[in-house]
Amino acid sequence: MPPDIAAPGSGALLARAEFDRLSERGRRFLGSRVAVMGGAMSWVSERNLVSAISNAGGFGVLAGGSMGPDALADEIAGTQALTARPFGVNLLTMHPRLLDLIAVCQEARVSHVVLAGGVPGGAAVRAVKERSRLICFAPALVLAQRMVRLGADALVIEGSEAGGHIGPVSLAVLAQEILPHVAQVPVFVAGGIGRGEAILAFLEMGAAGAQLGTRFAAARESIAHPRFKQAFIRARARDALPSVQLDPRFPVIPVRGLANAGTEAFLRHQAAVMARVDAGELTREEAQLSVEHFWAGRLRRAVIDGDVEHGSVMAGQSVGMVTAEQPIAEIIAELVGQACGALAARHDLAAGRHGLDRS
Numbered sequence: 001m002p003p004d005i006a007a008p009g010s011g012a013l014l015a016r017a018e019f020d021r022l023s024e025r026g027r028r029f030l031g032s033r034v035a036v037m038g039g040a041m042s043w044v045s046e047r048n049l050v051s052a053i054s055n056a057g058g059f060g061v062l063a064g065g066s067m068g069p070d071a072l073a074d075e076i077a078g079t080q081a082l083t084a085r086p087f088g089v090n091l092l093t094m095h096p097r098l099l100d101l102i103a104v105c106q107e108a109r110v111s112h113v114v115l116a117g118g119v120p121g122g123a124a125v126r127a128v129k130e131r132s133r134l135i136c137f138a139p140a141l142v143l144a145q146r147m148v149r150l151g152a153d154a155l156v157i158e159g160s161e162a163g164g165h166i167g168p169v170s171l172a173v174l175a176q177e178i179l180p181h182v183a184q185v186p187v188f189v190a191g192g193i194g195r196g197e198a199i200l201a202f203l204e205m206g207a208a209g210a211q212l213g214t215r216f217a218a219a220r221e222s223i224a225h226p227r228f229k230q231a232f233i234r235a236r237a238r239d240a241l242p243s244v245q246l247d248p249r250f251p252v253i254p255v256r257g258l259a260n261a262g263t264e265a266f267l268r269h270q271a272a273v274m275a276r277v278d279a280g281e282l283t284r285e286e287a288q289l290s291v292e293h294f295w296a297g298r299l300r301r302a303v304i305d306g307d308v309e310h311g312s313v314m315a316g317q318s319v320g321m322v323t324a325e326q327p328i329a330e331i332i333a334e335l336v337g338q339a340c341g342a343l344a345a346r347h348d349l350a351a352g353r354h355g356l357d358r359s
């Protein structure tokens, strides 16, 4: 149980009740006490972190994207052994064995499946919905509406402030574009969220809850290498930059992470590849593959091996709000406390307890 941050006193209790009311739809959908999802992070979101988030009242999501069916079954069983609370499994729509992975989730009675990486096919949607709730990512209003028609039970809208693979639009804009127009299903917001006041603001705009990644990556329960966690603790928002594409002929899928020797080397690699294409030494296809393969294995290198200089240190702009290696329960309590603190301050203001109303 996380420490209860709402200090006794009617203002704090009222604030907590209001926060719970605002997040009720999200909590009910997730089956959690707090409508905060721990976004799936490859290599980071394994059984220990996921169960810790769910046990602390949030909703953990396993990163199943790069696993095969046996490894996924093992990770789900391992997580279930550590928590009796609901958690989700994140799968990639383009995985060649997607339907097998969904079958593993169904077999293990996973309550929620997140399909990331594009619009899922009808077979995958039907398979998930046989036993689980389906959560999809929607990077634009038209896609949000399409996902709802396809059968998504909830959506995540992730802004470009987020860590990992990103779209071009910030959460501040996506929230305005999507939240007022999608009432059919709960919508969770993600990207750059580091404090409870921000969660409160998005709830008041109509979000059902929030998904955070970066704030949880350096948590005590995270298995990430100590050097990975230290890099997060040291970094500021401005250090978490999207990957740069040098030439429109060779598209680079933008990924936000901490700038390091690896990101510098990636620029030099692109320049060298382009020069070889221009000199007729490489075909365009070979060049594109070479650009795409540059980062292969590098997230693991950073997260597990601790090579934060040459690995991919994916992080959101929220990284500046990671200031210590905290237990998950403390992070969640802090987020709830900040949201409730903001609500309590409003009540105090309305009641004239800040000395502004001297009548």
Ligand SMILES: Cc1cc2nc3c(=O)[nH]c(=O)nc-3n(C[C@H](O)[C@H](O)[C@H](O)COP(=O)(O)O)c2cc1C
Residues within 6 Å of the ligand: 038, 039, 040, 041, 042, 044, 063, 065, 090, 116, 158, 161, 162, 163, 164, 165, 190, 191, 192, 193, 211, 212, 213, 214, 215, 217, 313, 314, 315, 316, 317, 318, 319
């Ligand atoms: C290290 C790292 C790895 C990530 N890996 C994945 C992933 O495998 N699949 C996915 O859907 N999202 C992934 N994400 C995105 C998170 O699930 C989440 O949406 C994002 O971190 C939210 O933004 P924030 O980092 O500012 O909190 C990753 C993020 C980070 C920081």
